[in-house]
Amino acid sequence: MRPTVAPFPTARFRRLRRTAALRDLAQEHRLSTADLIWPVFVREGEGVEEPIASMPGVVRRSIDNVVRAAHEAAELGIPAICLFPYTDASVKTNDCAEAWNPENLTNRAVRAIKAEVPGLVVMTDIALDPYNAQGHDGFVVDGEILNDETVEALVRMALAQAEAGADILGPSDMMDGRIGALRAALEAAGHSHVAIMSYAAKYASAFYGPFRDAVGAAGALRGDKLTYQMHPGNSNEALRLVERDLSEGADMVMVKPGMPYLDICRRVKDAFGVPTYAYQVSGEYAMIRGAADNGWIDGEKVVVESLLAFRRAGCDGVLTYFAPQVARLLRAR
Numbered sequence: 448m449r450p451t452v453a454p455f456p457t458a459r460f461r462r463l464r465r466t467a468a469l470r471d472l473a474q475e476h477r478l479s480t481a482d483l484i485w486p487v488f489v490r491e492g493e494g495v496e497e498p499i500a501s502m503p504g505v506v507r508r509s510i511d512n513v514v515r516a517a518h519e520a521a522e523l524g525i526p527a528i529c530l531f532p533y534t535d536a537s538v539k540t541n542d543c544a545e546a547w548n549p550e551n552l553t554n555r556a557v558r559a560i561k562a563e564v565p566g567l568v569v570m571t572d573i574a575l576d577p578y579n580a581q582g583h584d585g586f587v588v589d590g591e592i593l594n595d596e597t598v599e600a601l602v603r604m605a606l607a608q609a610e611a612g613a614d615i616l617g618p619s620d621m622m623d624g625r626i627g628a629l630r631a632a633l634e635a636a637g638h639s640h641v642a643i644m645s646y647a648a649k650y651a652s653a654f655y656g657p658f659r660d661a662v663g664a665a666g667a668l669r670g671d672k673l674t675y676q677m678h679p680g681n682s683n684e685a686l687r688l689v690e691r692d693l694s695e696g697a698d699m700v701m702v703k704p705g706m707p708y709l710d711i712c713r714r715v716k717d718a719f720g721v722p723t724y725a726y727q728v729s730g731e732y733a734m735i736r737g738a739a740d741n742g743w744i745d746g747e748k749v750v751v752e753s754l755l756a757f758r759r760a761g762c763d764g765v766l767t768y769f770a771p772q773v774a775r776l777l778r779a780r
């Protein structure tokens with residue numbers, strides 16, 4: 448598109464900014480509650496809501512409270528919730544077997560939500576890190592992250608989640624070939640309706656710091672994830688990964704983190720036109736929330752502006768810890 452601009456004073460951009468109604472009428476992009484996916488942390492216990500120090504306002508919930516959150520999401524009009532387990536050290540092993548236990552925390556939470564709030568979309572995370580004594584997303588042998596063996600384990604994990612009733616599987620592990628393997632296994636096992644949102648362009652980012660506290664992975668993790676997650680300096684690689692994952696059967700693709708990678712969101716949407724999502728990650732949440740709590744920024748305005756930016760960059764939706772607050776704000780407008 449080549450914008451046509453008449454010379455001043457024929458063109459006066461301020462004409463359409465003069466009143467709230469005119470601004471509304473001319474607004475190009477909008478944020479709606481329907482664009483939100485709410486990531487929620489699950490832990491063992493009952494009646495538990497445990498604060499996370501590095502993410503003020505976010506809690507780890509026992510399953511009964513996750514179900515309450517699911518009701519809240521549905522009432523607010525948030526279409527989807529995404530579950531992340533906070534696991535006890537006792538279930539973290541080198542063989543990561545808890546990851547595909549049909550009775551693990553995530554799978555029990557999925558069933559509990561589906562029993563009570565069946566219309567809510569439930570998304571799950573596929574990666575070994577919550578169940579890995581080594582804290583990595585894949586099996587670690589002699590300091591190396593194994594790819595193909597990990598993919599086999601991810602398939603087992605995915606089938607257990609699909610069996611539990613997950614609507615969208617979110618492979619966040621960044622192993623090669625996992626989307627094709629997951630798609631084939633889902634088709635073969637009668638789960639052809641289960642969608643895959645690939646964490647296709649996932650960067651090795653320091654913005655995940657608070658999340659690793661939230662899921663209790665920070666202590667176990669040695670080193671970094673640079674041999675499987677993307678280097679922050681790359682962008683053509685993101686397009687190649689998105690194309691690869693689409694060709695293997697991903698229904699939706701994600702860019703992660705969000706705000707520092709808006710250029711990637713735009714390029715992905717322009718290149719492929721597929722359902723595109725961004726993850727406003729824990730570090731982004733912590734920065735905004737921390738500055739807001741200190742009175743340095745207007746938290747509500749910054750949150751809405753930060754999420755609108757994803758829409759402008761071409762995203763169809765955003766995973767954000769601010770989802771319930773934003774839904775309430777949008778409803779009040």
Ligand SMILES: NCc1[nH]cc(CCC(=O)O)c1CC(=O)O
Pocket residue numbers: 572573574575576584619620654655656657658659672727728729730
């Ligand atoms: N499979 C790991 C995973 N899944 C989601 C996040 C980060 C989410 C956030 O920071 O909010 C991570 C962290 C990581 O890759 O180390």
